[in-house]
Amino acid sequence: MDLQRLTRKEEYVWQIEPHGQMRVPAVLFADESLVRDMDDKVYEQICNVAMLPGIVQAAYAMPDAHWGYGFPIGGVAAFDPEQGGVVSGGGVGFDISCGVRTLLTGLQYPAIEANKTRLADALFHRIPAGLGSTGQIHLNDAGMDAMLIGGADWAVEQGFGWQTDLARIEEQGRMPGADPDKVSAFAKKRQRNEMGTLGSGNHYLEVQRVSHIYHPSAARVFGLREDDVVVSIHCGSRGLGHQIGTEFLREMALGAAGQGISLPDRELACAPINSPTGQDYLGAMRAGINCALANRQIITHLTREVFAEVLPQAELQLLYDVSHNTCKEEHHRVEGKDRRLFVHRKGATRAFGPDHPDLPVELQPVGQPVIIGGSMGTASYILAGTKQSEQRAWSSACHGAGRAMSRHQAKRQWQGRSLVDELAERGILIRSPSMRGVAEEAPGAYKDVSAVVEVADQAGLAYKVARLEPVVCIKG
Amino acid sequence: MPAHWEHFYHMADIGVRGYGATLTQAFEQVALAMLAVVTELATIEPRERIEIRCRAPDHEILLVDWLNALIYEIATRNMLFSRFDVSMSGQELCGQAWGEALQIDKHHPAVELKGATYTELKVIQLDDGSWLAQCVVDV
Numbered sequence: 257m258d259l260q261r262l263t264r265k266e267e268y269v270w271q272i273e274p275h276g277q278m279r280v281p282a283v284l285f286a287d288e289s290l291v292r293d294m295d296d297k298v299y300e301q302i303c304n305v306a307m308l309p310g311i312v313q314a315a316y317a318m319p320d321a322h323w324g325y326g327f328p329i330g331g332v333a334a335f336d337p338e339q340g341g342v343v344s345g346g347g348v349g350f351d352i353s354c355g356v357r358t359l360l361t362g363l364q365y366p367a368i369e370a371n372k373t374r375l376a377d378a379l380f381h382r383i384p385a386g387l388g389s390t391g392q393i394h395l396n397d398a399g400m401d402a403m404l405i406g407g408a409d410w411a412v413e414q415g416f417g418w419q420t421d422l423a424r425i426e427e428q429g430r431m432p433g434a435d436p437d438k439v440s441a442f443a444k445k446r447q448r449n450e451m452g453t454l455g456s457g458n459h460y461l462e463v464q465r466v467s468h469i470y471h472p473s474a475a476r477v478f479g480l481r482e483d484d485v486v487v488s489i490h491c492g493s494r495g496l497g498h499q500i501g502t503e504f505l506r507e508m509a510l511g512a513a514g515q516g517i518s519l520p521d522r523e524l525a526c527a528p529i530n531s532p533t534g535q536d537y538l539g540a541m542r543a544g545i546n547c548a549l550a551n552r553q554i555i556t557h558l559t560r561e562v563f564a565e566v567l568p569q570a571e572l573q574l575l576y577d578v579s580h581n582t583c584k585e586e587h588h589r590v591e592g593k594d595r596r597l598f599v600h601r602k603g604a605t606r607a608f609g610p611d612h613p614d615l616p617v618e619l620q621p622v623g624q625p626v627i628i629g630g631s632m633g634t635a636s637y638i639l640a641g642t643k644q645s646e647q648r649a650w651s652s653a654c655h656g657a658g659r660a661m662s663r664h665q666a667k668r669q670w671q672g673r674s675l676v677d678e679l680a681e682r683g684i685l686i687r688s689p690s691m692r693g694v695a696e697e698a699p700g701a702y703k704d705v706s707a708v709v710e711v712a713d714q715a716g717l718a719y720k721v722a723r724l725e726p727v728v729c730i731k732g
Numbered sequence: 733m734p735a736h737w738e739h740f741y742h743m744a745d746i747g748v749r750g751y752g753a754t755l756t757q758a759f760e761q762v763a764l765a766m767l768a769v770v771t772e773l774a775t776i777e778p779r780e781r782i783e784i785r786c787r788a789p790d791h792e793i794l795l796v797d798w799l800n801a802l803i804y805e806i807a808t809r810n811m812l813f814s815r816f817d818v819s820m821s822g823q824e825l826c827g828q829a830w831g832e833a834l835q836i837d838k839h840h841p842a843v844e845l846k847g848a849t850y851t852e853l854k855v856i857q858l859d860d861g862s863w864l865a866q867c868v869v870d871v
Binding site for chain 2: 295297322323324325326329346349350351386387388389390442445446448455456457495498499501502505506509510521522523525658659662663664667689690691692693696732
């Protein structure tokens with residue numbers, strides 16, 4: 257991206273002044289090298305977002321922003337329903353409520369070292385991953401609707417996981433306002449055999465080791481010590497979310513003109529929040545969020561079963577579950593006033609600061625855990641929301657590294673099998689149904705997540721608490 | 733220009749493009765390009781046939797609908813396809829796809845297709861009269 261087109265507001269804050277159809281400025285959080293490396297498409301897309309009706313304050317791009325669909329991945333924008341604000345199917349994306357949860361195990365790394373291979377094999381055997389894998393749970397119509405309303409809460413009622421998990425999930429594991437009647441029969445059919453499956457692409461289940469603590473007191477509250485073993489699960493709402501995204505994107509793209517909305521890019525398909533299509537989408541999308549929460553809850557249960565067999569001394573407590581493809585109704589202070597806004601986070605993590613009323617009491621002194629996923633062989637990070645994050649970008653932070661290289665390039669550059677062997681030599685065990693999938697997700701195909709995390713910390717979006725290194729990775 | 737397909741660059745995902753002497757041929761080729769994102773086409777035997785119908789106000793939306801209908805069939809039938817036949821009349825598309833049940837050991841699928849998108853979406857007639865159809869698929 258050409259720096260000449262930006263105004264540097266602070267060391268890590270860059271602004272694009274409103275021009276053309278832009279209603280508000282666009283703000284990028286990055287250091288000079290990250291901005292320079294950002295695709296010109298990010299510039300174009302974040303400016304397009306700033307053109308949408310009812311947008312409040314600014315369109316924001318996180319330090320990991322890259323070329324997405326309509327919104328850049330790493331895009332954040334809030335809309336006011338009372339000012340003609342919109343909800344955008346493209347702004348949430350196909351993988352509704354894709355997210356990460358991290359489980360503590362209570363074990364230190366030396367306790368698992370001897371059993372690493374057994375653990376990797378048992379997890380790979382038990383957790384359905386990749387295209388065509390099916391879960392153990394096959395829901396009938398009533399069960400499907402109950403799941404779409406209840407989310408992780410429903411999953412716990414069905415015996416998947418613990419009641420205490422729910423306090424450690426956004427919205428206590430159950431997104432209110434979900435309307436299963438707005439989810440098509442196609443979407444439900446696509447989900448029938450996919451409950452409790454990881455999916456593919458960049459989705460994974462990783463056993464990780466805490467390699468560094470940056471903030472000892474926050475780490476203590478989170479229950480993280482150096483050399484602790486944790487498990488992170490990255491996946492979303494599976495076929496159901498993809499189908500909801502597909503159907504509403506079409507409806508919104510075709511209907512926008514009729515609503516008086518001129519779309520700078522068809523992929524930005526949106527509808528006024530206060531319109532039948534907007535409300536239908538919100539009902540369906542929230543059902544999609546519940547599907548993702550239930551899905552991660554079921555996989556959590558399967559993971560606990562595996563640990564109970566292989567490492568029975570482990571106790572897998574949920575640290576936190578974050579979603580990074582959502583639109584959520586939230587209250588924020590804008591120029592001293594409380595406003596009800598619909599905050600889109602596309603490839604961005606919610607990062608509530610300390611004392612936020614939605615956080616469980618024990619987390620309130622330090623803020624919400626923000627989980628930043630790496631890719632196989634690279635580090636992941638745990639951060640926490642800051643007080644000033646609300647004023648920065650509606651309490652949002654980055655979500656991951658973002659690709660540095662396309663799948664096509666990665667497939668040509670690496671071979672899955674030799675990559676698995678190289679990582680094994682470094683002590684990282686990879687299990688995947690597809691070696692080509694492994695090549696396309698090679699660690700070298702992603703940007704350096706550390707640089708992104710550093711900027712998130714320096715810019716005050718979230719502060720660093722701990723770094724995690726992969727030990728075992730189950731790749732979809 | 734003989735009908736053929738190719739992939740094109742998108743940072744996070746992958747672009748699929750088909751060329752054909754006719755519009756329907758270009759649609760067939762872009763479907764091949766999409767399945768080639770999942771696995772090597774040569775491993776998919778065209779044993780079984782399914783039928784797809786879609787209707788859309790313009791060629792671009794029709795392309796997205798055609799690819800999304802295929803994605804839906806792949807997901808719900810647990811099948812992969814390697815041969816396509818498309819016909820069109822007005823705003824309606826009638827497609828046939830031949831393929832077989834997905835077998836992990838045989839097909840080693842690299843990724844799952846989430847949806848065809850409006851990003852880089854184009855259906856155009858080239859100067860020589862042939863057709864190009866393309867979009868980015870989210871994987």
